[in-house]
Amino acid sequence: MVGEISLLVKSTYSADIVALTEASAFYLDRTRFQLLIERHPDLAEVMSQLMTSRMAHYGGINRVGKYELRGKLGEGSMATVFNAWDPDLEREVAVKMLKYKFSYDEVFLDRFEREARTIASLNHPNIINVYEIIDAFSTRFIVMEKLHGQDLSACLAQNGAFDLAQTRDILSQVASALHYAHNHGETGIVHRDIKPSNIVLDAHGNIKLTDFGIASPPQNEEVNIEGTPSYPAPEIIRGDLLDGRADIYAMGVMAFHMLTASLPFSAATLSRLLHMQLEQTPPDIRNTCTDIDQELAEFIESALSKEPQDRISDWQEIRRILKSPSQLKLMLDPHELAVVIRFRDTAYQQSATLINTMQKLLNDEDINHQIEMHRGEYASS
DSSP states (O other), X not given: OOSHHHHHHTOXXXXXXXXXXXXXXXXXOHHHHHHHHHHOHHHHHHHHHHHHHHBTSTTSBOEETTEEEEEEEEEOSSEEEEEEEETTTTEEEEEEEEOHHHHTOHHHHHHHHHHHHHHHTOOOTTBOOEEEEEEETTEEEEEEEOOOSEEHHHHHHHHOSOOHXXXXXXXXXXXXXXXXXHTSTTTOOBOOOOOGGGEEEOTTSOEEEOOOTTOBSOBSSOOOOOSOTTSOOHHHHHTOOBOTXXXXXXXXXXXXXXXXXXXXXXXXXXXXXXXXHHHOOOOOGGGTOTXXXXXXXXXXXXXXXXXXXXXXXXXXXXHHHHSOTTSOOOOOOTTOOOOOOOOOSOOHHHHHHHHHHHHHHHHHTTOOOOOOOOOOTTOOO
């Protein structure tokens, strides 16, 4: 195939082709090309790979809109993500390109654009920021903040189970993001795909919730089973009415996974797994995680209830339960001002140097003060 990229970029290109023997040429216009893409997903995948191979390479396609492409970050079944540079604001961004087998499918195109609109409407420190959506090269691109860190599935694979303090901290941040999303706008937004690979953890312990590709308002009609088979709530599998309690169920599965490095349900076949999700009582996490406290164990048990009405659903209560027991509780009189500084993944010598410097500044300003040092209850050292 010669000149195929011109069909995608919608620009005229010229090339000289030399036939060494007699040859037949077939002309393909854009209309017939689109029909082929729609009917043959394999051809669409080939075209996606061809376009990807030309992006972010010297002499290739190095710009989408104003953004300079600087390399490929990753690839999923639905999209390819590139590292890019925003020259106006002088910052790195991630650019997500919808694959052609979806960009010519109105249903998937609507989903992709809904993802951009959904996240762009959210403003929360634990939810990824989306900057804009670009229509180019016969597909769609979402420009979003570039995250630095690992997703939780990679952390689990590399380090095994999380400890109780880490789990509480991460779940508390996820709960904060979902509490906000579920109360956003007139109807709220249900993520519907909460799982470790959609949560990115940075070096300072802060998380970002990503991939709202199948997020939606609460459902009032039957829906297809989507997301990762180990995580969907029973009401999703049954096609029942759907609301934010489905995300709480997935949080319960994720909490179990983080603390035990195993899933509450696993099976050799999809049908068996879905049957377990619908019918089987989950194992008691206290049998595996013996040092878990009662409140956290009861939260997981309640979150994994088969029926939404039996599931814990009060976000204020959830966030209270997930709050780390080592969090400082300050009792202040009307004349006091407290400043809490938390050090994470910092050597004692380094933190001591910073505290001594701060104390010297307070003394120089003749400010009456008291400095207290506390370690997290579950700290290992």
